[in-house]
Amino acid sequence: MTKIAAEALIEKSLFILALFSCFVILIILCFIFFEGFPAIQEYGFFKFLFGTIWSPNDGQFGVFDMIIGSLYVTFIALIIAIPLSISCATFMAEVASNKVRNFLKPVVQTLSGIPSVVYGFFGLIILVPFVRSQFGGTGFSIFTAAIILSIMILPTIISVSYDSLRSVPQDYKEASLGLGATNWQTIRRVVFPSALPGIITAIILGMSRAVGETLAVIMVVGNVAKMPSSILSPARTLTSNIALEMSYATGIHYNALFATAVVLFMLIMLLLVVANYVQRKYSIDIGGGTL
Template structure:
């Protein structure tokens, strides 16, 4: 009888602990949801104030090329130069990083032995941990003079920003693609080799094709990182709010204009609301990147 009571008491304590754990988990999840919703509401309300309170045209915001929200008597809030600059450095850096990331990931997973992976993995992790200001300083002292000497111009522009972001997104894309290659079933490799394919044929025709969804996901994550980068790009792109005519002319991005202008505006005024509108564009693009990665992940699951 005593043994039965002890067992019932033990189960009762375990049940109470489970309930407390569920309540704590629910409280944490609720808090996170409230924080996210608060951020979404704050950015959306302030970003839309430019169009509803200050009566600026949404079409002009996305199509006009002049950015001067403090102009009198008529403010100008054409965000097209910053949007073009952000997409230019993002797409170019992702395209430049993709082949290097593919080659590095394949070497780590299917070619190098354990010793090679032990050497390369810390290097990639080190690149991830370097602060953005360090990348920006190196870009300012090395990349900008290199671009000026080789390609002409002032050295500041989309091309310099692309080179800096290429180094910044490379470890992200590489790490994610390594995980994707490791997820390819081993019997794919064994079956290909058993049919007489060489190692390079197996890598090119089997492994890479099987891991294409993971590669696309890695590239999109890299683009999301590049699209939201502020400090490093700000230091090398030139910060000129004009539509770039080429890759070596000074330009600007959404993040560079935000970081340079947000401290010089008064809350509630048109210049401040216009910057919040740029932040809303950044937020929407982040949501698009996340939706794309989820869509690709569902379509490409093994």
């Protein structure tokens, strides 16, 4: 086999594998939509989406409160995690010595390997009593779940942001330093803007992890299907709603949980579209020299 034929075979194989991945995703989506459609058809899509009462025994299947709960938990987790992650990635990539960097990288990677249930137990035993004693309430709240999620998404954002910062060409840094800029000015004005598209990608991945997390959130969020009045109120997310009730759901209740998965998929797609738009915008701005 010639070199050209081998490369063509590899190219075709990779293309087939990519198509197969898309096909599997399509099959999963079709299954979710097929199972959830009876509930949407019977109950009404907008009534299901904007209803504020979830009571399967009474035939009420409104998920709006859970959508708000999911958004609350996700965005508060991002608000906590993004500054910490980017600061840590910047320190590891541009400030720390090789010895410190080689120590921190495995530690960060270890965080990503800890099972969700361990994070959940940590939140249940440590964070819930702490929030209860310091801020009031039961301790089972959006704020507690957001803290747990922020810890869980730290490794993802740190690792991808670190790789983006390290991929900035050395010539950029040398040119900036050669013009008299300090190391901090070079990081702030040259390195960080150049790595910003990759950092936004890291945030997108962290956001996807936060939206989809289930077990750890179930253990600390309170699982009350009502509109939260503050970040210290208990809530229920879309993922925890599915996990809590799928084991005993039947009939239209079963279909409503799949319809909840459809709403969750739509929510994730909406967030990803917005995040990718922001990423492309910053990439164009950087390429055009506006930053």
